[in-house]
Amino acid sequence: MADVDGKTVFMNGSRVARACLVILGMIYGMAAQAADQSILIGTGGQTGVYYRVGGALCRLINKSPLGAQVKCSYATSGGSVANIDDLRAGRIQVGIVQSDWQYHAFHGSAPEVLGAGEFGNMRALFSLYSEPFTVLARRDAGIERFEDLKGHVVNVGNPGSGQRATLEILMRRMGWTMADFSEIRELKSAEQSSALCAGLVDAIVFTVGHPNPSISEATTACDTNLVSVENQAVDALVRTTDYYARAVIPGGTYKGNPDDIGTFGVGATVVTVKGLDPDLVYGLMQAVFGNLGRFKKMHPSFGRLNPLTMLGNNSAPFHEGALRYYRKHGWM
The missing domain is CATH 3.40.190.10 (Periplasmic binding protein-like II)
Known part of the structure; x- marks a missing residue:
């Protein structure tokens, strides 16, 4: 009887062990999932x-x-x-x-x-x-206001970028097309600061929070200036939408740019x-x-x-x- 009982106990133990393995497998599977x-x-x-x-x-x-x-x-x-x-x-x-x-x-x-x-x-x-719409130009290009971009080589940004899309909206408000620039480039944001300092473009655009590493790179590597973006088209954008607002890039944020720069922005x-x-x-x-x-x-x-x-x-x-x-x- 003891042998039988012992066998019975062993069998029950096997069932318990198998049940534990099943439960552990389920837990492991859930954890893995x-x-x-x-x-x-x-x-x-x-x-x-x-x-x-x-x-x-x-x-x-x-x-x-x-x-x-x-x-x-x-x-x-x-x-x-x-x-x-x-x-x-x-x-x-x-x-x-x-x-x-x-x-x-x-x-x-x-x-x-x-x-x-x-x-x-x-x-x-x-x-x-906040993300002000930001235009940075090489100082020798003589671009102080957004309107001065006409006739210059401008990096408008890669397709799919927010800054390009915002630039295009502002341009439509102003009645501009890409043909108003002498040439355009479609460089990614990581490429445009070096292109500006190398003289491949006269101006670049961002829609970014500040301080921004790319802008800091450009203002340190070459003589550049932030460009004012204040005009009637901007006034209309701010007045007629819920997502645009006036913005200021504080003076002193970047080397060589001691004055506040007015623009507009998003979040x-x-x-x-x-x-x-x-x-x-x-x-x-x-x-x-x-x-x-x-x-x-x-x-x-x-x-x-x-x-x-x-x-x-x-x-x-x-x-x-x-x-x-x-x-x-x-x-x-």
């Missing part, structure tokens, strides 16, 4: 602030509790318009875009640039810093799609806003961020996970 989840953030050129934003967000996410379940990575891109296209196509899960292009994408109001219709599934997460925003898991988005929000003090130290452009201003500059509805986070903290 969770680890396989990923967030890819579309940013901008490698020398731009959008790329720094992507890196900062991923560092916060990967070191947060969400990082045990989701791997965050970030990639260079052509800029705002390219990020919208990639988000719509499902190639990225989060994108950094100018506030004007968030508006145009959601409402389908710029088909000549974005091509497709309304991006109704776009959802806002939060906004970041940098972070967007996703409606279908992204609300719990994942909530964890992303917690990773960012729960470590906002640390985030603000990651780049000079982030220094003035606060939760309430980060709710502004958004045209698309907030994602369900973001809304839940904001409401929990009494910000909405």
